[in-house]
Amino acid sequence: MNLPTQTEASAPSTNGRLLARLLDMLVIAAGAQITISGRGVPGQAGYDSALVAFTLLAVLLVFPPFGLYRTARTHLLWRCVCVPGIVWLFTLAGAALAASVMHRPYHPALAWFCEWALVSGLGLIACRLLDSALSLRRADQTASYRTVAIVGTGAHCRQLLRKVESTPDSIYHVATIFDTGPDLGEPLGAVPAFRDRAGFAAYVRRYRIDELWLALPLSEEQTIHAFTGLFRNDLVNIRFIPDVSGLALFEGEMVNLGGTSAINLVGSPLSSEALAQKEVFDRIFACCVLLTISPLLLAIALAVKLTSRGPVLFTQLRKGANGRVFNIYKFRSMRLHVQANGVVQQATRGDPRITRVGAFLRRTSLDELPQFFNVLRGEMSVVGPRPHAIEHDTHYQDIVDNYIHRYRIKPGITGWAQVNGFRGETDRIEKMQGRVEHDLYYLSNWSFGLDMRIVLMTVFKGLVHRNAY
Known part of the structure; x- marks a missing residue:
């Protein structure tokens, strides 16, 4: 929130x-x-x-x-x-x-x-x-700092308190908390916590607290009325910060819709500013990488062409941001073969379809390099959830919870799931669930610093992996 x-x-x-x-x-x-x-x-x-x-x-x-x-x-x-x-x-x-x-x-x-x-x-x-x-x-x-008293449940109070303390340039200081939950759980540090309404009200009045934040679920209507009534004769700003953790997929961020405020229950957790920042970085980074590795791209293309029959590049339909379909580029690593309509057979260890050059390219992730052209075209990002074959999307979206929300942003060449070992064949549901959980974590916790960390992890330990075959 x-x-x-x-x-x-x-x-x-x-x-x-x-x-x-x-x-x-x-x-x-x-x-x-x-x-x-x-x-x-x-x-x-x-x-x-x-x-x-x-x-x-x-x-x-x-x-x-x-x-x-x-x-x-x-x-x-x-x-x-x-x-x-x-x-x-x-x-x-x-x-x-x-x-x-x-x-x-x-x-x-x-x-x-x-x-x-x-x-x-x-x-x-x-x-x-x-x-x-x-x-x-x-x-x-x-004297712009304002003191705040928060009313809410233990978990939501702690989350809100941490957010206030960690927000850069915050003008707010949490002075006290009234916890409506069954117990306080972990200590709230030096912030005084109350369960007695009269004591809480006396504290707010004694220290002239500027604002009262009601961080409560929508179902707590009676509690909301009780506290607004308690301070009806006080010059205290009262704000409602609803606890929508049980409803929202991500954090339930507040957005401004042309002058009207709304809470995102299911929507992209990245702001338009964050998406623009990623877009600028993606285009510049991809341009620099392609100029730098152009001799390597040429050498790989020649190796693929001279060692097996067929095109240098392999293309396949994948879903991009908001489900838009695009052609993803890879260096071809398999021999030409006939594939059944609507069926995508994942590569397995020792797969006879993979060429000798292709095995090396897949093991070192060099077959993914042409995807920097997808980044330049605006279809992919350098960092983001890896796109899957459309047939796999159709299969898993009804099996793995929140699977489809991976496509809230552009798919990436590398991602948080990949650098944490969730790459390669997904022969068990648990592997796909782990991948999706890491992708959703990335969406909920995105920052430019996290992107840089993933890029560095990819360079130093993510290019070669035991699951890449």
């Missing part, structure tokens, strides 16, 4: 975001101009200017999805230094790579390029540190 949000103070205005983007453009352009003096290669000043313009355009597209225009009040080292620095270098490298590919004779002067990256990067970081310092000063002046 999303926490109540502060409207004016926490969300930057449209004008503020526009000014921040213009300031970034100015810092980057100024950094290029300052460092280019005496560093440019004679005769390619026009190309250098084109690279700067192309980089500015890339920054406009890449920076917003990574949250670089949100004011940071906590974790300043990470959010004001590390993230801007990493995203800036990543964007600059991608822009330079794209410019070199589009015009191969052009190569920017290395000394100028490095100095530009350093000067502009320091400028971007300095702007964000200054913005955060001014924001913290304004926050101190307006």
